[in-house]
């Protein structure tokens with residue numbers, strides 16, 4: 001069998017990929033026909049593909065490359081750890097230095113009394129841990145009926161059966177028998193699409209109060225937890241109205257329901273603070289982290305757990321864990337990543353300099369005829385595409401048609417931006433420079449211009 005290399009012809013790489021590699025969230029047949037874009041190298045905020053194109057990565061990989069590509073310190077940390085101790089487990093009363101150090105560091109940077117860490121290999125796994133942990137918590141407190149977890153439609157919490165059920169992605173639920181029982185979904189605080197005639201403030205309150213309604217319908221004695229992303233990421237970077245989170249916090253407190261903040265995207269500087277919970281002013285009982293925890297250099301996730309919950313869980317044997325919980329190489333790399341975030345002052349720079357600049361430049365796209373709304377917090381933003389700016393109308397074409405066309409134009413212009421239905425989303429590496437932001441905005445505007453031409457030509461600039 002031939003092993004291909006970075007220098008192999010693109011068509012050969014694409015053919016072998018199509019023959020054997022099954023891609024996540026991809027229509028395989030369509031991809032095979034078109035051929036995958038093959039990424040070969042990366043540095044800073046820039047990707048290189050097998051054709052030698054230099055592509056600006058406006059998505060930080062998959063929301064994770066917080067410190068950017070090409071950090072040799074992280075490669076060195078992995079190399080050192082692999083030589084010293086490439087693997088050992090953390091089951092059955094053993095530990096190792098990278099895991100205990102990383103747990104302590106996370107306890108230091110996490111807000112409030114979130115002082116305990118249960119490791120996983122990914123965000124999905126960490127949310128599976130959370131699902132079982134909150135139910136076990138109430139069992140141990142003698143309230144075994146408290147098993148319902150409330151989540152939101154269009155939330156993303158991962159792709160395993162447990163985490164995918166916690167999530168509210170209907171196309172995912174349609175495949176493979178999800179959601180599992182005991183999970184209840186309420187509506188999302190997506191004012192632009194669903195707010196109707198309410199002001200954002202009124203709408204934020206209304207959506208938060210759906211949580212209270214759901215709790216009362218289900219019965220407060222049956223509800224274990226509420227899980228949410230401080231800002232929905234994969235759902236389309238949906239930034240809730242200011243009224244939303246304070247009301248949610250009031251409600252979970254009133255009914256003594258555990259709050260799980262899924263910080264997989266919002267964590268580690270993305271919103272201009274260590275965690276999105278700080279930006280949104282909430283105090284969760286558990287935080288899910290992954291992605292930016294290692295800046296994507298190693299697969300690792302974790303649940304960061306409050307004193308209150310950990311005390312109950314640790315008093316029993318929690319029959320749960322992953323072979324790679326606290327993997328030493330992943331922990332060593334994550335620890336080094338946190339050191340870089342801290343010592344290079346990356347989060348403060350985001351908050352004080354880069355994010356305000358990106359906001360100003362990103363918001364300049366609001367005047368584009370295709371753009372109905374521009375929203376951004378820290379280094380995560382989105383823009384709504386619309387055929388009619390005045391009314392926030394959706395397109396008559398199937399949702400996602402315009403977004404897909406716009407994304408393809410971005411790709412063609414060597415900019416990675418994704419689309420979620422007809423919303424374009426942005427989440428660049430936190431180390432992006434002002435010059436690179438200028439390039440990003442220039443390419444985004446060009447892509448919007450081209451998308452508008454194509455949408456008009458194809459008769460899609462019609463409200464539905």
Ligand SMILES: *Cc1c(COP(=O)(O)O)cnc(C)c1O
Nearest residue numbers: 122123124156157158264265290
């Ligand atoms: C990506 C993501 C997950 C899942 O993480 P994986 O590492 O892909 O399993 C969970 N929650 C949120 C908010 C995410 O964005």
